[in-house]
Amino acid sequence: MFHNTRFFSILLVPAFLTGCSINRIAVNSIGSSLANSSGSVFASDNDPQLIRDALPFSLKLMETLLAESPENSDLLLATCSGFTQYAYAFVEQEARELEDDDYRASEEGMQRARKLYIRARDYGLRGLDVTNPGFQEALRADPAAAVATTTKADVPLLYWTASAWGALISLSIDEPATIAEIGLMESLIYRAYALEPDYDYGAIHGFLITYEMSKSGGDPPPEKLAREHFNRAVALTRGQSASPYLSLAEAVSVPNQDRAEFEDLLRQALAIDPDIRMEWRLINTIMQERARWLLARIDRIFLD
Secondary structure, eight states: OOOOSSOOOOOOOOTTOOSSOOOHHHHHHHHHHHHHSOOHHHHTOSOHHHHHHHHHHHHHHHHHHHHHOTTOHHHHHHHHHHHHHHIIIIIIHHHHHTTTTOHHHHHHHHHHHHHHHHHHHHHHHHHHHHHSTTHHHHHHHOHHHHHTTOOGGGHHHHHHHHHHHHHHHHTOTTOHHHHTTHHHHHHHHHHHHHHOTTHHHHHHHHHHHHHHHTSOOOSSOHHHHHHHHHHHHHHHHTTOOSHHHHHHIIIIIHHHTOHHHHHHHHHHHHHSOTTSSGGGHHHHHHHHHHHHHHHHTHHHHOOO
16 A cells, blocks of 8 residues: 555645635635645644544545535645545554454445545546546546656646555455556556656655565566665655555565564564654554554464
């Protein structure tokens, strides 16, 4: 899954924006703020549960604003990224934690996560349609030609749309039609990588650690590529982001059944001080909680 380091770029919108009609100019201004802000209100928080409870209101408010300004690409980006991150960090993770004790509840949570990823992906595709008219239709007809029209300015939309789509595909092993869309998703993430490989402190590298390992064969081998992306992500974040360590542990160490490497990577993630980089405080806190959960069930993951 994606491991973006600038997490939750969503701000609270002023409460005075109520009533039966919202001025289009105000909506566009707020949409731009949502997409372009540093997200300091949420990203620097150290209480994931507080953010989990606050996000649904912000997400629904963004959808309300989109009803007034449906072609605001900044707002579409913010909504796409917001739903993707909410689904991954909270809905999907909580569902996974239920797998061992309540399989039915876990499956219900996974299905909810799938629906949220679909919503996020569709907002991202709408955003790409705004910046590149006819993009969705062109993508399904000729992915290579469609993404060739995108520019560096489209990288955030390409990345977040691919992240939502990739997460959806990973939860859709029993949905052949969705699995068949992997080539469309791949065209988006590789185009983003070609345009700006080091986007957002290595967010694309983090994505590709996992995605390269989902493929078989090739030259260079998938594991070599995954480790190269890991090294670059760690370099770009100066070892202060927990996400790359978890990505490599789950994508490479587990398939290799390398328990020692798995534990070492998670210990490195846990050794990071979340307070060093306040803009990554929330994501590091969430990833460290996941690391502790993984370590607690290590005997289920590795067969001695």
